[in-house]
Amino acid sequence: MNPNSNIAFQPLIPGVQLKNDWCNFPVPLNIEVGENTVIDSSSTFKKFFSKKQPGLRLGKHITLQGSSLATELHGYIEIGDYSYISGAAIIACDKVIIGKYVFMAGGVTIVDSDFHPLDPGERLEDTVIISTVGKKKERPHFVVSPVVIEDDVWIGYNATIMKGVTIGQGAIIQPGSMILKDVPAGATVSGNPARIEEKEYA
Amino acid sequence: MLKLAQNIIRDPSGRAFIEHDWFPAALPDNIELEEMCYPDTAYSFASFFSEKPVGFRLGFASGNYGHCLFSAGKNGEIRIGKFVTLQCVRFISNVLIDIHDHCMVSWGVTITDSWITDDTMSLELKRNILENAAKSNHRHLEFLEPRKVVIQENVWIGFEAVILPGVTIGRGSIIGAKSVIVEDIPPYAVVAGNPGRVVKYLEPTDTPELKDRILKEIKN
Numbered sequence: 001m002n003p004n005s006n007i008a009f010q011p012l013i014p015g016v017q018l019k020n021d022w023c024n025f026p027v028p029l030n031i032e033v034g035e036n037t038v039i040d041s042s043s044t045f046k047k048f049f050s051k052k053q054p055g056l057r058l059g060k061h062i063t064l065q066g067s068s069l070a071t072e073l074h075g076y077i078e079i080g081d082y083s084y085i086s087g088a089a090i091i092a093c094d095k096v097i098i099g100k101y102v103f104m105a106g107g108v109t110i111v112d113s114d115f116h117p118l119d120p121g122e123r124l125e126d127t128v129i130i131s132t133v134g135k136k137k138e139r140p141h142f143v144v145s146p147v148v149i150e151d152d153v154w155i156g157y158n159a160t161i162m163k164g165v166t167i168g169q170g171a172i173i174q175p176g177s178m179i180l181k182d183v184p185a186g187a188t189v190s191g192n193p194a195r196i197e198e199k200e201y202a
Numbered sequence: 203m204l205k206l207a208q209n210i211i212r213d214p215s216g217r218a219f220i221e222h223d224w225f226p227a228a229l230p231d232n233i234e235l236e237e238m239c240y241p242d243t244a245y246s247f248a249s250f251f252s253e254k255p256v257g258f259r260l261g262f263a264s265g266n267y268g269h270c271l272f273s274a275g276k277n278g279e280i281r282i283g284k285f286v287t288l289q290c291v292r293f294i295s296n297v298l299i300d301i302h303d304h305c306m307v308s309w310g311v312t313i314t315d316s317w318i319t320d321d322t323m324s325l326e327l328k329r330n331i332l333e334n335a336a337k338s339n340h341r342h343l344e345f346l347e348p349r350k351v352v353i354q355e356n357v358w359i360g361f362e363a364v365i366l367p368g369v370t371i372g373r374g375s376i377i378g379a380k381s382v383i384v385e386d387i388p389p390y391a392v393v394a395g396n397p398g399r400v401v402k403y404l405e406p407t408d409t410p411e412l413k414d415r416i417l418k419e420i421k422n
Contacts, residue, residue, distance in 0.1 A: 109362075120404055121409065121412050122407070123358060124356050124408040124412065125412075125416050127285045127356070130287055131238075132239065132264075134420070160362075162379070192380060193394075
């Protein structure tokens, strides 16, 4: 096996160009990082447009692998100690707060907004503003509502967590779940839309 | 000369390339790009084998962002209207996928006019599809009974939704993230789930007067 093909985790340091990274731009400056937090590529920040100070706050001992941390201009993401984010996409217009000891599997998506208005008239206007000929005027209002994931939550493959949701401590989100409303602490949920799984007793 | 959001350059034999494209291939000859559109990369056409006179069209000010894939068989055709935003969408066409003006299609969406139907369910016919693909150089699956997909004006399709063959989505509708759409959707519906169900209807506020006003602002 070629050792060069293995994932090379490196300490995440604000403003640094990672070594041997296929992605040729540096890590953003407006982030705060605790000790022993590592990343595999700065491609994680390809859509990190936050101008906040900081726009991202990471605790200690976090592993970020093949993930995307995307923010709009005023977006903010916070991730707690020992959390392990692998192949997930977190997209924040406003705020996504993730606790300690949270695990996210591949294909997980977390969004804190719809990104476009629901109303057909406003939506038609938005399609023109975001087109190649759009004037850079203010876009129509759309719903933004922060997401909170409390400590010790485990989230399975391809699960999706939508705007405004709080997931209580220790909850388990089964693979493929579509989470549209709050999940109580300790619950196990699955399905689209997700429902609480009833515990089976022998 | 046609003005796009990207520059098109031509080699001595007249083949068209997108300037600064990371994928070193020419664009297919049988595609139409309207003014101010953003075709992004020739990689989007890596599995485009349409033999129609115009197998693909990208309308005025529309964009292909995050390299969509436009897979098409010899009879496939993909039409994208004006002011359409496509973000990493996969199209699989063996007859016609028609996206009208002002649509937004989010990341990870698959829109296909081709899948096995009751008529192709027999083992023999399904094996034929795979055997025929194995005989061709480009290995495209030519489905037997593709059914066209029409997405009417001002439809918004959420991320990772799947639109299956034969479906027409009515004007102004919203398809929720991760929905799977197997049948026609009426206009101004909000749809979610697998299979997609209508959860509510919207007011048809996108009047022709509003559209005229918005388009006039762009011209000024």
